[in-house]
Amino acid sequence: MSSELMKYIIVYLISMFKFVGGPAFGAAYDLSLVGIAFMTTLGMMTSVLVISFFGIKLRAWVNKKYKQKRKVFTRQNRRVVRIWRNYGEFGISFFTPVLFSPVIGTLLIIALGGRRKKVIGYMLISALFWAFTFSLLSDALLGALLGI
DSSP, rough: OOOHHHHHHHHOOOOOOOHHHHHHHHHHOOOOOHHHHHHHHHHHHHHHHHHHHHHHHHHHHHHHHOOOOOOOOOOOHHHHHHHHHHHHHHHHHHHHHSSSOOHHHHHHHHHHTTTTTHHHHHHHHHHHHHHHHHHHHHHHHHHHHHHH
16 A cells, blocks of 8 residues: 555544544645545544444443443533534534534534434535635645745
């Protein structure tokens, strides 16, 4: 397997769990902006699809297995509920790449009662927007640091 392909696969895998990491690694590997954005979007959407279809079962299994008490009224929880009340599925989808990981953002929407079709659509729009935004920013920052 070529080293160029491995770099794209690494960007894809990182983006599945931490969205911002994909563009950062892609810029560090000096990959094309469109390629970085595509692989970052693909990575996030893989997580979104898996969690959308298996998230409720996964959450029930984790709750049953670990039976942990969690704080209900934390600052983070209040922020998520405020975003949900004001903007719904679109709001959490839009802020997921910035505030959460794709896994956490999708789980939040599913747990709060979001519809799978809307989750997938809104997450795709968000992923495309943020992938290109972060790819451009990462490339510009790396260029500024290296003096290119």
